[in-house]
Amino acid sequence: MNDVITSNEQLLREFILENYLFTDDQSKLNNTDSFLDTGILDSMGILELIYFLEEELSTKTESAEMLPANLDSINNLLAFIERKAA
Amino acid sequence: MCGIAGIVDASTDLSRPISEIMLKTMADKIKHRGPDESGFFCSEQVGLAHRRLSIIDISNGQQPMHSISGDISIVFNGEIFNYIELRNILIKKGHRFITQSDTEVIIHLYQEYGIDFVQHLNGQFAIGLWDNKIKRFLLVRDRVGICPLYYSFEKQRLIFASEIKALKPALVDGLKLDKEALDQIFTFWTPVSPNTIFKGVFEVSPGQIIVLEKGRLNQFTYWDWDLSNENLSQNSEEQLAAELHELLIDATKIRLRADVPVGAYLSGGLDSSVLVALIHHYGGVPLRTFSLNFEQAEFDEKTYQTSLINHLQTEHSRLKIKTEDIAKNFVQTIYHTESPILRTAPVPMGLLSSLVQKNDYKVVLTGEGADEVLGGYDIFKESKVRHFWSVNKESNFRPLLLKKLYPYLTLPDSGKATYLKRFFGESLDQPDNICFSHFPRWTTTAKAKHFYSADLNAELSGRSMESMMESLPSKLNKMHRFNRAQYIEAKSLMAGYLLTSQGDRMLAKNSVEGRFPFLDHRVIEFANKIPPKYKMKGLNEKYLLKKSMARYLPKEIIRRPKQPYRAPDMKAMSGSYLIDELRYHLSKKELENNGLFDSDKVSFLLKKADSSRPLSVSESQALVGILSTQIIIEQFIRNK
Numbered sequence: 001m002n003d004v005i006t007s008n009e010q011l012l013r014e015f016i017l018e019n020y021l022f023t024d025d026q027s028k029l030n031n032t033d034s035f036l037d038t039g040i041l042d043s044m045g046i047l048e049l050i051y052f053l054e055e056e057l058s059t060k061t062e063s064a065e066m067l068p069a070n071l072d073s074i075n076n077l078l079a080f081i082e083r084k085a086a
Numbered sequence: 087m088c089g090i091a092g093i094v095d096a097s098t099d100l101s102r103p104i105s106e107i108m109l110k111t112m113a114d115k116i117k118h119r120g121p122d123e124s125g126f127f128c129s130e131q132v133g134l135a136h137r138r139l140s141i142i143d144i145s146n147g148q149q150p151m152h153s154i155s156g157d158i159s160i161v162f163n164g165e166i167f168n169y170i171e172l173r174n175i176l177i178k179k180g181h182r183f184i185t186q187s188d189t190e191v192i193i194h195l196y197q198e199y200g201i202d203f204v205q206h207l208n209g210q211f212a213i214g215l216w217d218n219k220i221k222r223f224l225l226v227r228d229r230v231g232i233c234p235l236y237y238s239f240e241k242q243r244l245i246f247a248s249e250i251k252a253l254k255p256a257l258v259d260g261l262k263l264d265k266e267a268l269d270q271i272f273t274f275w276t277p278v279s280p281n282t283i284f285k286g287v288f289e290v291s292p293g294q295i296i297v298l299e300k301g302r303l304n305q306f307t308y309w310d311w312d313l314s315n316e317n318l319s320q321n322s323e324e325q326l327a328a329e330l331h332e333l334l335i336d337a338t339k340i341r342l343r344a345d346v347p348v349g350a351y352l353s354g355g356l357d358s359s360v361l362v363a364l365i366h367h368y369g370g371v372p373l374r375t376f377s378l379n380f381e382q383a384e385f386d387e388k389t390y391q392t393s394l395i396n397h398l399q400t401e402h403s404r405l406k407i408k409t410e411d412i413a414k415n416f417v418q419t420i421y422h423t424e425s426p427i428l429r430t431a432p433v434p435m436g437l438l439s440s441l442v443q444k445n446d447y448k449v450v451l452t453g454e455g456a457d458e459v460l461g462g463y464d465i466f467k468e469s470k471v472r473h474f475w476s477v478n479k480e481s482n483f484r485p486l487l488l489k490k491l492y493p494y495l496t497l498p499d500s501g502k503a504t505y506l507k508r509f510f511g512e513s514l515d516q517p518d519n520i521c522f523s524h525f526p527r528w529t530t531t532a533k534a535k536h537f538y539s540a541d542l543n544a545e546l547s548g549r550s551m552e553s554m555m556e557s558l559p560s561k562l563n564k565m566h567r568f569n570r571a572q573y574i575e576a577k578s579l580m581a582g583y584l585l586t587s588q589g590d591r592m593l594a595k596n597s598v599e600g601r602f603p604f605l606d607h608r609v610i611e612f613a614n615k616i617p618p619k620y621k622m623k624g625l626n627e628k629y630l631l632k633k634s635m636a637r638y639l640p641k642e643i644i645r646r647p648k649q650p651y652r653a654p655d656m657k658a659m660s661g662s663y664l665i666d667e668l669r670y671h672l673s674k675k676e677l678e679n680n681g682l683f684d685s686d687k688v689s690f691l692l693k694k695a696d697s698s699r700p701l702s703v704s705e706s707q708a709l710v711g712i713l714s715t716q717i718i719i720e721q722f723i724r725n726k
Contacts, residue, residue, distance in 0.1 A: 019699070022536065022690035036508045039533070043509040044702045066505070 008057055008081055012074055015052055020045060031074040046071065053077070059084050087233070087590070087599035088149075089119030089137035089248045090161040092214050093256055094223045095130075096301045097242035104133035108256055113137050115252040119163070119594045125149050127159055132216045132223065134161045139597055141165070141344050141448060147187035154184070157219045158196060162189050163248050164211035164233040165601065167340040172206060204295065204308050208340070208607060212290070214246060223298040229309040229607050230455070231292030231581035232600075234590055238287050244298050249591075250287055250424045254722070261287065261722050265545055266553075268682070271426050272711055273532045273550045276582025278557045283425050283718060292581050309607070311576055312614050313569035314561060319615040326616055327634040330609075334634070337606035338364040341451055342371055348601075349374040349442060350451040352402070353651060354390030356628060356635075356643060357453025357462075361603060363638035365451070366398045373400035376442055376450065378434050381408045382654050390646060397640050405441045407434045412658035413665050416713070421721055422595040423587040426714040428531065428707040431653045435592035443596040454589060455604035458576045459613045461568065461621030462628040462648065467491055469523035469571050470625065472510065476517040485510065490625055520562045521555065523571035524578075534708035537691065539684045554578070568618035655706045659713070660695035671716040680719050683712050 013029060020040045021028050035041040041049060049071065053059040059081045061070070070080040091112040093104045106128045113124055113135040120137030127134040127150040136149040142165070152159045166172070169188035172195060177183070181194045188209075195203040196215060201224065210232035215224045225246055227235045237246040238253055245256045254261055264285040267277040280288040290296050293309040319326060338361060342348050350365060352358050352375040366373055375395070380386040388404075395402045412430045419433045420426075442450055457463045468491055475484040485506045507514060513525040521528075528551075538546075558577075562570050593600045603609070613621075616630055623629035627648055636644050657663060670676060672692060677685040691709055695701055701709065 018690055019694055022687035022694075024690075036505075042530075042533075042702055042704065043505070044700075046505065046509075048699065068505075 009074065009078055011056060012077055015049075015056075016040065016074070019048075029074070031078075033074070034068075034072050036068060036072055049077075053081070057081060087119055087594050087597070088139050088163040089113065089116035089252065089594075090149075090163045090212060090214055090235075091116065091135040091247035091252045092161060092245075093133045094216070094244040094246075094298055095132075095242065096244065096298055099242075100130065103130065104128055106133070109133045109135040111255045112247060112252045115255070116247065116249050118597055119248055121597050123148060127152075129218075131221070132159065132218075134159060134214060134216070136161045139448060139599060141346055141599065142169075143185050143187040144345050146185040147189055149189055151187075151189045151193060153193050153197065154182075157217065158193050159216045159218070160189060160193055160196075161214045162192060162211060163213075163235075164209055164228065165599070166191060166207050166209040166211065167343060167601075167606075168206075168208040170343070201295065201297075210601070210605075212248060221299070225290050225296040225298075227290040227292055227294060229293045230576065230605050230610070231585050232590065232602060232605060234586060235290040236282065236287055237290065237296065239298075239303050240286065242301060244303065249594075250282065250284060251421075251722070253287060257287075261285075263682075263719060263723060265542065265682075266547060266549070268426065268715065269535070269546050269548075270550045270553060271428070272534050273528050274554060274578050274582070275428055275531065276425075276578055276586075278550075278553045279577070279582060284722070292577075310559075311573055311610065313565050313573050315564060315566060315569075317615055318566075318617050323620055323630070323633070326620060327630055329612060330616075330630060331634040333606070333609050333612055334360070334603060335364055335368050337603040337609050338451065339368055341601040341603050341606075342369050344449050346448050347371070347374065347446075348449045348451065349376055349445075349447045351375070351438070351453070352377045352391055352394065352400070353453070354387035354394065354643075355453065355649065355651075356632065356639075356646075357456035357604065359390075359394050359453075359639055359643045360456070360631065360635045361451050361453050362394060362398060362400065363635070364603075366400070367638060373398060374445075374447065375400045375402045376438060376445075376447075377402065377404050378438050379404050379406045380434075380654070381406060382657065385652055385654060387649060390643060393640050393642055403441055403445060405434075405438055407437065407653065409654050409658050410663055411437065412654055413663050413668055416668060417717055417721075418595075419592075420714050420717040422591040423714070424591070424718070424722070425587055426711055426718055427583075427587050428534070428711045428714075429653070430655050430658055430710055431651060432588045432592050434653045435588055436595055439593045439596040439598040442598045448597065449599045449601060450593070451601045451603060453604060454584060454600070454602050455580070456628065456631065458572060458580045459604050459610050460616075460628045460631045461572065461618070462631075463575065464491060464648070464650065465523060465527060465575065466568060466571050466622060467625050467627060468510075468526065469567070470622070472514060472526075473517050473522070473567065475511065476514045479507065479511070479514050487625075517567075520558060520570055521574065522567065524574055530704050531707055533704035534711050537683050537687050537708050537712060539681055542682050566618050568622065569614075655710060656695070656701045659706070659709050660701075664692075664695070668713060671713055671720065676716060677712075680716060682715060682719075688712060 050061045109126050120139040122140040123138040125136045134150040150161050166188040169191045172191050176194045210228045212233035212235035213226040247253045262285040267281040267283050270277045279291045297304045377391050412433050415433050471487045512529050620630045674685040
């Protein structure tokens, strides 16, 4: 289980870093950084993130689940993925 | 459209005479603006150069032109549409004319009224005028910024020209990038007037006169948009619609005055349709129209164009833009914009004027300005919705009105308030801020700054927003919020981008003159009086224009949803469309040479552009902005 979480974390971090922060410098993103507060994602970005979760991480997001508590940081996303897989 | 240039020496140092060769070199740089003739005048203190596009009094309108006494010398780019009426008034006052040209009218008008002559002009103009009797030189620009005019003042020498490329040969130290102006462009799409992207080079701001006298350079404003509450009319909707109708007929008719045939751009939108209909009914000239079509259906308006062409039976020419045309023509477009741009939309406009030229037309009427003058833009609508929302920021139903503007908007049932507030609620807590309407656009654009290099970030003052706020007059505080948005839009995006990079420059590059009936100052002054509720009734944009013009147009044109003019950005700047010539400017080596942008971040941006995932609006703007800045440096700074 640990390996899966690490892998998801890597995939998510890479997705955010490369596509929204335009860097591979790992120090530019903390797992607790809020995507909203830091302006990382715009309205299109949030939809792209949901698409990424579904296509790459097999996690489907329902409309009612589009909440910052689920989607607003790497840690929130990892917890959301874990809850959905349970 | 013509081209003017010149040098005025305010010093007593006669060891550096003004050279006619230099004047010719300057004028040659803007030959495209006036390929028909050239003329020069050189004295100890003043050198004037002119490139002419012959439109009125073709055989006698040569410039520089002088008064009969020889005291006044003038170079002039543009058109004075009321020159016939002014000429008649001046003749009654005893003036004698040698030519039929509008240029000569300006000279006599100056003799009659002095510096106030400009108040009498209805037109688009950039004027350099030397009064030898009192040793005074004037640079005068039209009210809204249709005709370009730039200058530099160094070592007591005023150097001026229609385009910056013509200034360059006369500048002792050449051109240097103004990084603060770059930062302003990466926020507002345009530098804050009078700045340009080049250090020490300024525009004569719209509605201003620059006076050089006794070695001192002064500027003053002779006209500005008066959108104050005190100015609002009490007349009924019907009365206002009738008055607008009459004014637009006259504004269009006098813009058909020319000794060459005049055509019109027809986009299929309301504004150009109104103009074409007015020409049809009142112009007394054959209807000749030109339009753009796009291979990508989302940008194309052919259905609406065809509807109007059939309705009015115009002789029409189309130019179909393929996605690859954007990148192929990008470098030469930037040579003409002389400024970084954030969208590719000027490129097709430059190609459209080549179609006009190929059809032997020199003049086109366009609908530019109607959205600013009569309240058409989505930014005005969005501002109204955001204001409605700001009354209760936590409301779940108020922001739903955004769907009227963005029908594709996905609104999740939960988390709605948080996400909507973040994405569309920029400055929602400052509804009374004078820039409330423009904060979302500026914030989106400014995301492009993420790609600045560390060095550039360290050098910048970070005062772009303050510079814009300081440039706005305090009277904005007393305006209706709709009118504030109009004022900011007219003074920033319209004057600094739409009329220049996307307007004059894209016309003049192919020796075509644009004329803009909606920017007739009588139309603007009238529209300024229209209460905001009639400009945009609810969320129905340009309501009064529709009401006054509905009788001439098919219903589908009046009722159609507004489609802003756009060209392919993302697709045209990615994958195989992004040709090697452009990729070269985005290479690590070139980016590091110029030092403005972070080459690693730009390479990730390019990687994203080349992938199947679309770029966001701000990312696409960043890519076009970075590329055009790199090209500007290559063309104007490194290329001596």
